[in-house]
Amino acid sequence: MSKTILINGTIMTMDQMNQVYKNGAVAFENGKLTYVGEIPTDLEKYDEVIDVNGDYVLPGLVNTHGHASMSLLRGYADDLPLQQWLEEKMWPIEAQYTKDHAKWGTYLSLIEMLRTGTTTFVDMYDNMDEVAKAVEASGARARLCRGMIGFGSEELRQSKLEEASAFAKNWNNQANGRITTMMSPHSPYTCTPDFIEQIVGKASELQVPMHIHMSETLAEVAQNEKEYGERPVKHLEKLGVFSQPTLVAHAVHVEDWEMDILAEYDVKVSNNIISNLKLASGVAPVPEMLNKGITVSLGTDSSASNNNLDFFEEIKQAALLFKGVRNDATLIPAEKALQMATIHGAEAIWLDNQIGSLEVGKEADFIVIDTKQAFYQPVHNPISHLVYSGSGRDVKDVYVQGKQVVKNSTCVTIDEEKVFYEVNRLVQQFQ
Amino acid sequence: MSKTILINGTIMTMDQMNQVYKNGAVAFENGKLTYVGEIPTDLEKYDEVIDVNGDYVLPGLVNTHGHASMSLLRGYADDLPLQQWLEEKMWPIEAQYTKDHAKWGTYLSLIEMLRTGTTTFVDMYDNMDEVAKAVEASGARARLCRGMIGFGSEELRQSKLEEASAFAKNWNNQANGRITTMMSPHSPYTCTPDFIEQIVGKASELQVPMHIHMSETLAEVAQNEKEYGERPVKHLEKLGVFSQPTLVAHAVHVEDWEMDILAEYDVKVSNNIISNLKLASGVAPVPEMLNKGITVSLGTDSSASNNNLDFFEEIKQAALLFKGVRNDATLIPAEKALQMATIHGAEAIWLDNQIGSLEVGKEADFIVIDTKQAFYQPVHNPISHLVYSGSGRDVKDVYVQGKQVVKNSTCVTIDEEKVFYEVNRLVQQFQ
Known part of the structure; x- marks a missing residue:
């Protein structure tokens, strides 16, 4: 060679x-x-x-949370709070998504990520075969999972579970080892406890980690307490999620004792600073999590809530935001921010070897x-x-x-002009 | 033509x-x-x-607060609080500055600003003839002032005042109208009340506006209260500063009634979001100032506390930060952030015609x-x-x-390679 x-x-x-x-x-x-x-x-x-x-x-930078297909929705809706943005804007249009949308949306995100230095990323979405094929063709590295929203019939849930399991099994360690997988209930507010338990069982059987959105907004935490009598961290602990290696996205609203639970189980965190600001979800206690020895990495979330995948923006934001809002200019120095985007990112997805x-x-x-x-x-x-x-x-x-x-x-691995043409063709067809 | x-x-x-x-x-x-x-x-x-x-x-974007010469200190000291950063790092090295440092530091900043779309900027520093000459040669537009720190002897103060007045007079409306001027006491904590009053008198005589740092940190506000029995806004009002058209930089720590005073006198504000975060100075009440009808523009501050002059970062930060820390995703929508960087910037320096x-x-x-x-x-x-x-x-x-x-x-108006060579030559000579 x-x-x-x-x-x-x-x-x-x-x-x-x-x-x-x-x-x-x-x-x-x-x-x-x-x-x-x-x-x-x-x-x-x-x-x-x-x-x-x-x-x-x-x-290469490691982006530990995102939804590449959603790049088709960049700039489609801004300046709205999370639930309204999701329910009124994102979900209705995502319902029109086909494999084609997943494919070209992913290619658009891949161009952005590779072009700006992200070589490895985490993706949670559906039509994941399309995502995996695009990753393979692009030469990028990714840890992928089929995110399951548990609304609808039991039959629908089971078909999603089968699809997610098949994906996790078939694509793990593919593309010359560049693709690895996870199992992923979308969140505690979109999946019932028994569905989450089933997913944990499958992850254990397939020996792949778990990935889930958690404690992103105050409303989500309040709803969890109302519905299950627990805040999300305790709720997921009880459901056995943390018995598997787990990466949680967001963790914006976690109290001190909840961070202790995350630390105890070595739960990895993907902090999505820009998306959390833009959707007014809040500011996560990142310095405190780091102090407790929790592995905190960075994620862009999708370009629908960011609105780009230029990871340098996350790095600078990690080094800026906590200083300013905590009145302490020594918090998260430049070197730590860069670690969060590289080695801590690798640790957060169990690829640091x-x-x-x-x-x-x-x-x-x-x-x-x-x-x-x-x-x-x-x-x-x-x-x-x-x-x-x-x-x-x-x-x-x-x-x-x-x-x-x-x-x-x-x-050099993707025809940028063709991708721009296809994404614009697709969005013009949305109802 | x-x-x-x-x-x-x-x-x-x-x-x-x-x-x-x-x-x-x-x-x-x-x-x-x-x-x-x-x-x-x-x-x-x-x-x-x-x-x-x-x-x-x-x-073209309008950057309403900065110190172009300080680009020589980009990355020289980070992750420190404002006073320590100023007193232990910036001031000792700035004491070694010559005209050459001002000249080449300004050229470096001009490359960054023009290259990233800022066509007009405010600058407050010394050796301002060098700054003005570089602006003239580069083709940029600027509103410039000799910032006066009032420490030292009465003789020194008077010589600074003469220098600042001569600069404000000689360079106003020069470079085919692209250069205009202001008079600038550095801040209420570095200038005695009588010195500030003298500067106001000169500004009135020369018919140019005032520019001053104000209420950047909690420590500054506390010191002002201790020394003068007033918070900075009231203090400056009493000294007659606001009788002149005035642009204040920062205004991070201003209470509701202080904003009413700023609104009453139509005082313009340059908010320096990234610098304020990095130096842990805090988060200014920008949405509240906008609600009161105050003209709020954006500034980078110097690249020693930012650490670049890419104004797009300020624009995105303006549209992000307040949403996240105030839990309101509707605050400062994209369009408003862009107005702050363009037309409000022009209004803030009285060039909106x-x-x-x-x-x-x-x-x-x-x-x-x-x-x-x-x-x-x-x-x-x-x-x-x-x-x-x-x-x-x-x-x-x-x-x-x-x-x-x-x-x-x-x-096309600046030889980038020559500037890079000169700035590196100069910083290697620092003691």
């Missing part, structure tokens, strides 16, 4: 020491990293030597940032520049498993 | 009706707009017809956004896409007074 090395980069390893090589190198072969460090002397042994000339090189940092033996998933721009001058602190001044638009090249998927800021 | 028209654009006029032409045109001649509307039939009368092929065209909207007779200051990107697909609501999904990095072409200053995302 071909041996490739990038030299003269500012290498942000995101390893346990947070090692940064100011003028370093990264090499890979057969999809895996074979060298990370100072520029070696044996460059002659490489088939290809790429001089990145001072650009930043860092692990493969991705999330640049270390020999891990997968060659990495991105290159064009630093020949004013935003990165003068050269003081690269991690600060990346977090506080950078943008996903500055991502120049993206590699997944050693294969280049973005070159000079353009996706 | 040459007549130019852009056609086939999505024209966001930001006029009083917030008119958007989905397939419109903008024409200019001699630096002024001569046509805004649907594509006219008399295209043959134009010397140049530019087809923007669906791109967005909108007024010249800039801030695309209307016939106004100056031809406008920007073109490259919408052939995933972030702008599918086509639902252009203003939503611009605010929630856009980035300053998507700005393609920028015109000020009808002169193109950015072409294909590169500054």
Whole structure:
């Protein structure tokens, strides 16, 4: 196999020491990293030597919550509260979704994500075969699940459970290991307790983790207390959800003792800061969760509530918001925000032995940032520049498993023009 | 003079009706707009017809508070509270500043601002002749003032006042009218009452507005109360500051009755949301100020506390933050956030008869956004896409007074490489 090395980069390893090589190198072969460090002397042994000339090189970003198909609804409805936005705007139009919508919506999201440096993402939606096929074709990496809303007849629920189980089984470790799966009840407010228990049983049987929306809004928590006499965390604990490895999305409204439960079961959290602000859901207690040792990662949620998938915006927001609303400028420094977007993201989806940092033996998933721009001058602190001044638009090249998927800021695995044409064709057909 | 028209654009006029032409045109001649509307039939009368092929065209953005020279300190110190950041990090290094630092720091900021669509900005700093010369050469538009910190001897204060007055007088309406001036005591906590009164007197004499930092932190407000027995708004009112047209930066900690005073005197506000979050200064009552009819515009503050000058980040933050922290998803909708960045910005610096909207007779200051990107697909609501999904990095072409200053995302009036070289040379010399 071909041996490739990038030299003269500012290498942000995101390893346990947070090692940064100011003028370093990264090499890979057969999809895996074979060298990370100072520029070696044996460059002659490489088939290809790429001089990145001072650009930043860092692990591909990990977006731990989203709904790629929903990119068709970007800008379709804004400035509304969550329940009204869901019930009056999103659900009626999503009811018109076909496989085609899932397919092209996912491709649109893939363009955005790859183009802005996200190499791995979590997706919870339906028509997941279409999503998985698009991921496979694009060269991206993803942990996918068929999100189940438990409204309707028992027959409908069972057919969803079968579909979700088949998906989780058939696609796990596919696409050369780039696709893994989960089982996913949509939320405690859209699934009855017995349905959630059935899903937990299936996840245990298939040995895949669980993914669920939880404690996103105050209204949801109040409804849970009214209906089940418990707040969502305790409710899900009782239903045995946390007996499986679990990733919860949001966790905006969790009290101190609830965080203790999440910590006890090592429940992973995907915090969706921008979506939570836009839908007025609130501000999650992220500094407190981090203090309790909970793995907190970042997610965009869908581009219907964000409204883009440029993960650099989440990173900057993570480093800004808590400082401002808690009156403490030391909260979540730049380095921690970047960890949340890389290594903590990998930990949150149980892939930290493969991705999330640049270390020999891990997968060659990495991105290159064009630093020949004013935003990165003068050269003081690269991690600060990346977090506080950078943008996903500055991502120049993206590699997944050693294969280049973005070159000079353009996706090479997806025909962008065709995707733009198809998504506009589809949305014009909505009733 | 040459007549130019852009056609086939999505024209966001930001006029009083917030008119958007989905397939419109903008024409200019001699630096002024001569046509805004649907594509006219008399295209043959134009010397140049530019087809923007669906791109967005909108007024140049107006950044109403910053310190361009401080871009040399981007990433020099982060994750610290305001006073410690200022006293231990910024002021010692700023003491080493020369004219050269002001010059090249300003050029670096100008590259960032023009490149990301800001055509007009406010600057408060020293060595302002250097700043003004850079503005003039770059083709940008600015309202500039020599910010006076009143520490030190009476002699020093008087020399600053003379310098500030001479600057305000000499540069007002220069650079073909693109440069206007103000008088600026740095803040109530760095200037004695009598010094502020002297500055007000000079502003009145020179007939230029006032610009001042005010109520940025709780500590500042507490100190003002302790020292002068009043909160800053009342203090400045008593000193006669508001008898002059005044733009205050920050106004984070203002109570309801203080907002009434600001409204009564038509004091303009520059809200610096990102800088206020990063320095943990707090969240200003922007929705309340807007409700009281106060003109609230947006500012980046310097790239030492932001850490970039990409104004799209401020716009999105304005549309996000208040929703999330006030639990109301209807607060500051996309359109209002964009108004704050354009027409309200122009109003805040008393230039709304010249800039801030695309209307016939106004100056031809406008920007073109490259919408052939995933972030702008599918086509639902252009203003939503611009605010929630856009980035300053998507700005393609920028015109000020009808002169193109950015072409294909590169500054044509500034040698970017030379500026990057100079700023790095200068920061390496800091002690």
